[in-house]
Amino acid sequence: MIEIFLPQHPARARVKTRRILATLVQNQTLAVLRQCQSLIVALSLLVLAGCATQNSGGTYQLDESLKATGKNSRIDIIVLHYTASSKPSALLTLTNREVSAHYVVSDDSKPVVYKLVDENLSAWHAGESSWYGKTYVNPRSIGIEIVHPGWARNSGGDIGPLYPAAQIDAIIALTRTVAQRYGVAPENIVGHSDVAPLRKQDPGPAFPWKKLAQAGVGRWFDEAAAAKYQAEYVRYGPPDAGWFQKQLKRVGYNAPESNYFDANTLHTIAAFQMHYRPELVNSKPDAQTAARLRALPTNGSGL
Numbered sequence: 164m165i166e167i168f169l170p171q172h173p174a175r176a177r178v179k180t181r182r183i184l185a186t187l188v189q190n191q192t193l194a195v196l197r198q199c200q201s202l203i204v205a206l207s208l209l210v211l212a213g214c215a216t217q218n219s220g221g222t223y224q225l226d227e228s229l230k231a232t233g234k235n236s237r238i239d240i241i242v243l244h245y246t247a248s249s250k251p252s253a254l255l256t257l258t259n260r261e262v263s264a265h266y267v268v269s270d271d272s273k274p275v276v277y278k279l280v281d282e283n284l285s286a287w288h289a290g291e292s293s294w295y296g297k298t299y300v301n302p303r304s305i306g307i308e309i310v311h312p313g314w315a316r317n318s319g320g321d322i323g324p325l326y327p328a329a330q331i332d333a334i335i336a337l338t339r340t341v342a343q344r345y346g347v348a349p350e351n352i353v354g355h356s357d358v359a360p361l362r363k364q365d366p367g368p369a370f371p372w373k374k375l376a377q378a379g380v381g382r383w384f385d386e387a388a389a390a391k392y393q394a395e396y397v398r399y400g401p402p403d404a405g406w407f408q409k410q411l412k413r414v415g416y417n418a419p420e421s422n423y424f425d426a427n428t429l430h431t432i433a434a435f436q437m438h439y440r441p442e443l444v445n446s447k448p449d450a451q452t453a454a455r456l457r458a459l460p461t462n463g464s465g466l
Contacts, residue, residue: 235346236345236346237302237303238282238303238304238305238341238345238347239303239304239345239346239347239348239351240294240300240303240304240305240347240351240352240353240358241304241305241307241338241341241342241347241351241352241353242288242289242292242300242304242305242306242307242353242354242355242358243307243309243334243338243352243353243354243355243365243366243370244264244288244306244307244308244309244354244355244365244366245308245309245310245311245313245314245365245366245367245370246267246308246309246310246311246313247311247312247313247365248310248312248313249310249312250267250269250270250271250310253267253308253310254267254277257279257308258279261287262287262288263279263280263286263287263288263306264279264280264286264288264306264307264308265278265279265280265281265282265286265288265305265306265307266278266279266305266306266307266308266337267279267307267308267309267310268307268308268309268310268330268333268334268337269310269330270309270310270311270327270330272327272329273329274327274329274330274332274333276333276337280306282305282341282344285301285302286301286305286306287301288301288304288306288308288355289301289304289306289355289358289359290359290362291359291362292358292359293358293359293417294351294353294357294358294415294416294417295351295415296412296417298417300358305341305345307334307337307338307341309326309330309334309366309370310330311324311326311365311366311367311369312324313365313367314364314365314367314368314369316364316444318445320442320443322367322368322369322441322442322444323367323368323369324369325369326369326370326371331371331374331375334375335374335375335378335380338352338375338380338381339378339379339380342380348462348463349376349380349381349382349462349463349464350382350414350415350460350461350462350463350464352375352380352381352382353381353415353438354366354370354372354434354437354438356434356437356438357415357416357434357438360416360417360430360431360433360434360435361427361430361431364433364434364437367437368436368437368441368442368444369441370441372438372439372441376464376466377466381464382459382460382463382464382465383439383459383464383465383466384439384455384456384458384459384460384465385458385459385460385465385466386458386465388457388458388465389451389454389455389457389458390454391454392453392454392457392458393450393451393453393454393455395454396450396451396453396454397450400450401448401449401450401452401453402448402453403422404421404422404423404424404428404448405420405422406453407424407428407432407448407453407456408420408421408422408428410453410456410457411428411431411432411435411456413461414435414456414459414460414461416431416434416435417431418431419431424448429446429448430446432446432447432448432452433445433446435452435456436452439455439456439459440452440455
């Protein structure tokens with residue numbers, strides 16, 4: 164502390180002394196401010212150093228103080244499945260074997276959504292698969308299993324047991340939330356049968372894809388355009404195999420390019436029908452199937 168003694172002086176001397184005192188106080192204040200500034204800089208450097216070295220290894224220093232802007236989400240597909248079993252059996256299988264899903268939606272009167280795999284991890288749900296030319300969708304997808312007894316192919320138009328309304332409402336809410344979180348496009352909300360048409364048929368023709376699309380979840384075709392195209396194909400005949408194969412590829416399916424209706428093409432047509440013509444799944448490249456395929460947007464929804 165600085166002590167200053169003020170002897171008795173004439174008025175002019177007292178004024179001069181006050182000026183000296185003010186100068187001393189000002190200089191001391193500036194010195195304190197400089198010390199504070201130096202302390203702030205030192206603390207900032209310590210914080211940056213801590214950020215840069217918090218995950219450092221023994222042979223390198225990891226700096227996480229910078230972030231890139233050129234990036235997007237790992238997730239761009241949501242795949243819906245049915246369990247083809249009861250809830251207890253499905254949960255046992257999905258938690259104890261080398262098959263899994265991120266979520267399971269139960270068929271209880273008030274559905275329960277079980278989260279089995281964290282979204283930042285890959286679940287083993289889709290297997291060998293392809294969508295829009297990209298194969299093996301597991302690492303970039305969220306898998307949702309729906310408790311349902313399943314469906315068997317038949318020639319009588321039987322679509323199998325209906326999904327309970329409460330369960331569908333839960334699926335819509337869950338799928339919408341996940342899609343919004345990752346920015347998943349409508350055309351990338353699909354069934355297992357869409358990404359693996361030669362092996363799978365879930366969630367089957369009883370699944371109400373149109374209702375989901377009407378709720379803003381998933382894709383549907385332009386129904387007015389489809390009616391117009393169907394009248395055209397009824398009059399002049401449906402397109403050839405090459406057209407079907409190109410159109411199926413356009414909307415995401417892994418269709419062959421054989422230019423004839425081989426077994427794989429017919430399986431893929433059936434997968435398309437399960438999603439967009441569920442009232443009749445017969446693998447036939449008929450006028451109605453062609454019209455709905457033509458009226459289906461490449462991106463987005465036709466509703």
